Amino acid sequence: MSLLIKGGRVVDPANSIDAVQDVLVKDGRIERVGPGLPAPEGVTVLDAAGKVVCPGFIDIHVHLREPGLEYKETVATGTRAAAAGGFTAVCCMANTQPVNDNRSITDYIRAKAESEGAVRVYPIGAVTRGLAGKELAELAELAEAGCVAFSDDGKCVMNANLYRRAMEYTLPFGAPVISHAEDDHLASGGSMHEGVVSTELGIPGVPAAAEDVMVARDILLAELTGAHLHIAHLSTAGAVRLVRDAKARGVHVTAEVTPHHLLLTEEAVRSFDANTKMNPPLRSKRDAEAVLEGLLDGTIDCIATDHAPHALSEKEGEFDHAAFGIVGLETAVAVLMDRLVGPGLLPLATLVARLSRDPARLLGLPGGSLAAGAPADLTLLDPAAEWTVDPARFESKSRNTPFGGWTLTGRPWKTVVGGRVVWP
Amino acid sequence: MGWSRKDLLTMRELDAAEILTLVDTAASLQEIAGRDIKKVPALRGKTVVNLFYENSTRTRTSFEIAGKWLSADVINFSASGSSASKGESFIDTAKNIAAMSPDVVVVRHSSAGAAEVLARTLPCSIVNAGDGAHEHPTQALLDLLTIREHKGHFEGLNVAIVGDISHSRVARSNIHAMRKLGMTVTVAGPPTLIPPFVQELGVKVSYRLEDAIRDVDVIMMLRLQQERMTGGLIPSLREYSRYWGLTLDRLRAHARPDVLIMHPGPVNRGVELSPEVADGPYSVILDQVAKGVAVRMGVLVLLSGHKGGVPA
Numbered sequence: 024m025s026l027l028i029k030g031g032r033v034v035d036p037a038n039s040i041d042a043v044q045d046v047l048v049k050d051g052r053i054e055r056v057g058p059g060l061p062a063p064e065g066v067t068v069l070d071a072a073g074k075v076v077c078p079g080f081i082d083i084h085v086h087l088r089e090p091g092l093e094y095k096e097t098v099a100t101g102t103r104a105a106a107a108g109g110f111t112a113v114c115c116m117a118n119t120q121p122v123n124d125n126r127s128i129t130d131y132i133r134a135k136a137e138s139e140g141a142v143r144v145y146p147i148g149a150v151t152r153g154l155a156g157k158e159l160a161e162l163a164e165l166a167e168a169g170c171v172a173f174s175d176d177g178k179c180v181m182n183a184n185l186y187r188r189a190m191e192y193t194l195p196f197g198a199p200v201i202s203h204a205e206d207d208h209l210a211s212g213g214s215m216h217e218g219v220v221s222t223e224l225g226i227p228g229v230p231a232a233a234e235d236v237m238v239a240r241d242i243l244l245a246e247l248t249g250a251h252l253h254i255a256h257l258s259t260a261g262a263v264r265l266v267r268d269a270k271a272r273g274v275h276v277t278a279e280v281t282p283h284h285l286l287l288t289e290e291a292v293r294s295f296d297a298n299t300k301m302n303p304p305l306r307s308k309r310d311a312e313a314v315l316e317g318l319l320d321g322t323i324d325c326i327a328t329d330h331a332p333h334a335l336s337e338k339e340g341e342f343d344h345a346a347f348g349i350v351g352l353e354t355a356v357a358v359l360m361d362r363l364v365g366p367g368l369l370p371l372a373t374l375v376a377r378l379s380r381d382p383a384r385l386l387g388l389p390g391g392s393l394a395a396g397a398p399a400d401l402t403l404l405d406p407a408a409e410w411t412v413d414p415a416r417f418e419s420k421s422r423n424t425p426f427g428g429w430t431l432t433g434r435p436w437k438t439v440v441g442g443r444v445v446w447p
Numbered sequence: 448m449g450w451s452r453k454d455l456l457t458m459r460e461l462d463a464a465e466i467l468t469l470v471d472t473a474a475s476l477q478e479i480a481g482r483d484i485k486k487v488p489a490l491r492g493k494t495v496v497n498l499f500y501e502n503s504t505r506t507r508t509s510f511e512i513a514g515k516w517l518s519a520d521v522i523n524f525s526a527s528g529s530s531a532s533k534g535e536s537f538i539d540t541a542k543n544i545a546a547m548s549p550d551v552v553v554v555r556h557s558s559a560g561a562a563e564v565l566a567r568t569l570p571c572s573i574v575n576a577g578d579g580a581h582e583h584p585t586q587a588l589l590d591l592l593t594i595r596e597h598k599g600h601f602e603g604l605n606v607a608i609v610g611d612i613s614h615s616r617v618a619r620s621n622i623h624a625m626r627k628l629g630m631t632v633t634v635a636g637p638p639t640l641i642p643p644f645v646q647e648l649g650v651k652v653s654y655r656l657e658d659a660i661r662d663v664d665v666i667m668m669l670r671l672q673q674e675r676m677t678g679g680l681i682p683s684l685r686e687y688s689r690y691w692g693l694t695l696d697r698l699r700a701h702a703r704p705d706v707l708i709m710h711p712g713p714v715n716r717g718v719e720l721s722p723e724v725a726d727g728p729y730s731v732i733l734d735q736v737a738k739g740v741a742v743r744m745g746v747l748v749l750l751s752g753h754k755g756g757v758p759a
Contacts, residue, residue, distance in 0.1 A: 219644035223459070225559045225580030225619055228643070295560030340537045341558035343579070 025049045026442055027062050031071030031403065035078055036376035037392035046076055048399040051441040056393050069444075071403060074436055075371070078379040078391050079111025079400030082352065084176070084201075084255055084279060084327035087113070087144070090131060091120025096332040096420045098132065099139040101352070104330070104419035106446035108352040109435030111400035112143035112390060113330075116176045117154065124149035124160035129168040141445050142438070143400070145171040145388060150189045150200060156180050159189055166196040171386050174201035176255055177302075179237055181207050183244065190250035197387060199251035199277070204237035204262070205229075205303065214343045216304040220289040226343065229304055235261035242269040245276055253385065254278040256329050258303040260313035267322040277385050279327040280314045282355045283425065286362050287311070291425060297338040297345030298425045301331065315368065318377060325382040326374075328355045332421030350419050354412055354426045360404070360433030371406075378402075399442035406433045450749040454566045454573040457582045458623040466624055470591050473738070473745035479516055480740060489748055490519035493550040498541070499576070500526040500556040505712055505736060506576050506585070510553050513743035522549075537561065538568060545569040551750055554578070572750040580614045586711055587620035589742040591628070593735050594665055597707055601628035607659045608632060610669030610691065610719055611640045613680075617711045618669060622648050635659030636691065639680040656691055660702045667709045668693055668719045684718055694721040698729065707731050 026048040033044040033056060045060040046053065062068055082105065088096035096104075098115075105113050115132065117123035123132065129146050136144035148165030152158050154175045162173060173193055179202070180186040190200055210233040215221050217228025238254055242265060245252035254266060257278045269276045283301065288308050291299040299305060317323040331348025338345050356378070363369035379402070383391025390400045412429045414422035438446035450468055458466070479485055495514040499507050507523065514521035524544065535543075537556070544552065551572045554562050559579035566573040577583040591601070598604060606625055612618045612634045625632050626649045634645060635653040646652060653659035660666050671687060681687045693708070708720075708729040716722050725732060 217643055219647045222642040222644050223619065223648065225578075225582070225614075225616060227580075230643075295563045336536065341556065341564065342560045343558045344537075 024442060025063060025066040026069060026399070026439070027060065027066045028069045028071050028076055028401070028403070031074045031076035033076045033393065034372055034375045035393040036372050037078065037380040038394055040393070041372055046393060046401065048442045051399050053393050053395055053397045053399050055395060069437070073407065075404040075406055077375045077402045077404065078393050079438070079440065080109050080356065080378040080402045081112045081382040081388060081390060082110045082328050082330065082355070083114040083325065083382045083386055085113040085115050085330040085352065086118065086332065086348070087115040087132070088332060089119060089135060090128065094334055098135040098144065100418060100420045101330070101332070102136065102141040102144060104350070104352040104417060106141040106438045107418045107435070108354065109356045109402040109404065109438055110142060110352060111402060111438060111440045112145065112388065114145045114147050114171060114386065116147050116174060117149040118177045122149050122153050123147070124152050124154070126161070126164045126168040129165060129170055133169055142440050145169070145386070147172045147174050147176070147201065149173065150175045150180055151185065154178050156182055156185065159185070159192060162189070162193055163196070166193070166198055170198065171388065172198050172201050172253065174203065174255065176201060176203045179203050179205045179207060183240060186241070187244050187248060190244055190248040190252070194248070194250055199253040199386070201253045201255050202237065202241045203255050204234050204241060206233045206236050209233035209236065213304070214300060215292045216289045216306045218289055218307050220292060224292065226292070231259040231261055231306065231310065234259050234303055235265065238262040238265045242266070242274055242276055246274050249275070251275045251277070256281050256284065256303055256327070257314060257317070257323060258284045258306050258310060260310045263313045263317040263322055267317065270322065277324040278317070278322065279325045280318055280323045281327060281329050282351060282358050283349060285311060285315055285318070286358060287425060295342045296425065297340070297342055298349055298423050300342060300345050300347055301329070301349050302347040315363070319369065319373065324377070324385055326355070326359070326377045327382070328352055332419055333423045334421060338423045349423050349425060350417070350421050353417050353419060354424055356404070357431045357434040358426055358429065360406065361431040365432060399439060401439040402435060403437040403439070404433065405436035408432070408434045408436070410434055453750070454562070455584055455746055455750065456562050456566055456573065456575045458584045458587050458620040459582070461627070463627045466591070466627060469588050469742070469745055469749065470595065472749055473588060473592050473742040476744045476748070477738070477741040479744070480737065485516050486518060487516065488518045490514065490517035490751055493519045493751055494548070495519045495521045495551045495553065495747060496544055496549040497521065497523045498544065498552050498554045499524065500561070501577070503555055503577070505739065506555060509736070509739040510576065510743045513740050513747055516740070517744055517747055519747065538564070541565050541569055545571060551747060574746055574750065577616055580616050580619070582620045583616040584620050585739070585742050585746060586617050587624045588746070589735055589738040590621055590667070590709060591624060592738045592742060593709065593731055594707065597731060598664060601630055604630045604665065605663040606630055606632050606665040606667060607635055607663045608667045608669065609635045609656065609659060609693070611671050611675060612636055612645065612669070613640050613642045614672060615669050621667065622650055633659050633663070637681060640675070656693070656697065657701045660698070660706070662703060663706060664703070665707045665709060666693065666702065669711065670713060670715055671719050688718050692717070692719055692721060693724050695723045695727065698724060709735060712736070
């Protein structure tokens with residue numbers, strides 16, 4: 024089966040291409056990229072004039088909720104949401120029920136993905152058994168079963184010695200530990216960023232220092248062990264500075280940022296809308312500016328959504344009782360195109376790199392490039408489409424987004440996985 | 448004088464004219480308490496639901512009396528004696544109450560923003576009777592009415608609010624209201640009980656009681672919750688009381704002779720206030736409670752569409 028994508032603006036940062044070209048796909052792989060490619064016999068031709076053709080976007084931080092929390096999301100609905108949002112691959116976090124801390128759960132998730140998944144799924148294994156922070160999960164077997172990284176995401180491994188051992192033990196696997204960097208004691212009881220808004224609203228705050236002290240600790244542990252440390256959902260100016268300095272020293276540390284930490288601030292919480300409640304919390308304007316700067320200069324390696332579906336009942340009542348987290352897969356690309364690329368704050372090529380080339384490199388995943396022989400995973404964007412975010416129309420099972428009602432220019436147009444159009 | 452809002456949620460959202468409308472309306476209703484027959488027909492046929500998710504004696508009783516003196520049907524709903532204790536969600540409970548067509552729901556809740564959430568969900572008027580550490584607007588209004596009766600005006604007055612500012616909805620509502628009425632506010636307490644960036648709300652901060660109470664017209668003492676020690680915020684009640692307790696000696700040594708001592712209650716006698724001060728000549732604490740009924744009558748009258756003035 025062949026596909027010829029004709030006349031689109033090909034943005035392929037891994038191969039330094041940004042030009043109107045054609046992409047020929049054959050047997051699930053990229054065959055050729057170039058101007059004016061002839062259409063071989065029997066090929067399906069896709070007219071991509073006016074569209075942007077990119078390597079498939081990879082979201083390395085997603086909660087698919089299966090097994091155990093299927094009322095929030097499943098592998099089927101979560102990967103459909105990914106496809107609809109322009110993602111061709113996702114990495115799913117381990118905080119399912121039961122926790123993905125042993126091979127049988129990893130096998131289950133991969134089997135589900137194989138049979139029902141709309142896009143590629145790479146599981147992330149737990150660092151500690153049951154995410155309890157007490158003893159190591161069977162990390163070698165998890166790696167063998169296909170886990171591409173290890174994280175207790177949602178919880179921080181507070182025991183520094185145990186975290187050090189996790190970093191050491193996983194060294195041979197070439198898979199990073201991903202840190203949910205948050206000091207439990209400093210964050211205790213907080214529902215939003217600690218600042219002038221939390222003071223006015225009387226909502227207990229989580230200081231930026233709760234994140235910064237853990238980023239600092241984990242960088243020191245990465246330095247001690249030589250491990251690859253990845254910081255999940257980095258959200259503070261202080262953490263950007265710490266990662267920048269560590270990289271300059273040669274520490275193997277990488278980081279991701281979410282669209283909501285780039286685009287929203289603590290001010291959004293004034294609505295008491297629980298869809299502005301997530302962990303880490305929406306920070307100050309200064310923090311949002313710092314993470315964008317970090318994304319631009321490469322201190323922050325990639326964009327990840329931290330897609331965290333919750334049922335309406337978990338998000339509609341009192342702010343402090345509501346669950347942490349928002350869905351992100353179906354809005355991420357579009358809100359970033361509209362609010363950052365549109366006004367010229369983020370070059371399109373950088374956005375594409377931080378969503379494809381860089382996450383692929385970071386986790387050693389296939390994809391992220393349109394080089395001949397690479398998997399034919401492509402994200403096609405329509406930069407001119409005008410639309411309004413309507414959570415009722417999400418593919419995800421959950422609707423907990425702060426972006427509902429936003430009017431946007433630009434959105435994913437088609438999503439191609441292994442040479443097959445999976446969306447729409 | 449005009450009032451157009453459906454709800455009373457915060458002092459932050461009101462402007463000075465609206466605050467004065469509320470205070471003036473309350474002032475005009477005060478005389479009802481002195482009548483032989485304490486009943487006016489202003490809210491006859493209206494239903495007021497007191498939806499209380501937190502224990503409260505003063506505020507709930509005050510709203511109940513206010514509603515009854517205005518001839519409203521007043522229903523008290525407390526979370527402990529209701530379906531909330533059977534696990535019904537806040538939103539579900541609220542929707543069920545709304546289905547019975549009340550005109551006003553007065554809500555007290557331990558979560559900041561609970562009144563906003565209700566106002567967004569229910570068609571009736573919502574009065575915030577205290578939401579977590581966020582706001583308690585009717586408390587601020589009764590404090591203002593008390594201050595004006597004793598001092599005659601607001602503009603230029605100096606107020607010290609002393610104690611656990613971090614966890615105080617009373618402090619927040621008063622800070623917003625007093626700033627809008629031209630008063631100077633100093634918040635004082637140990638730094639662990641002063642919320643971050645509070646200066647950005649336009650107040651001064653003091654870490655020493657003696658400095659904070661010097662030359663002020665009003666000292667508002669806040670209740671210290673006993674559980675603050677477990678959070679590592681203060682070492683002991685003993686130490687707190689030693690440095691932050693307002694005693695007669697301290698008052699005489701550092702405060703003006705015409706200072707007003709206020710407290711939103713309930714008082715921890717011997718902790719933030721010595722009994723001689725609580726019951727002494729500077730104290731207007733019971734006066735605050737009395738004014739609470741007038742303030743709540745005023746709020747109910749205005750929200751029910753009346754434009755102020757004493758009802759017949």
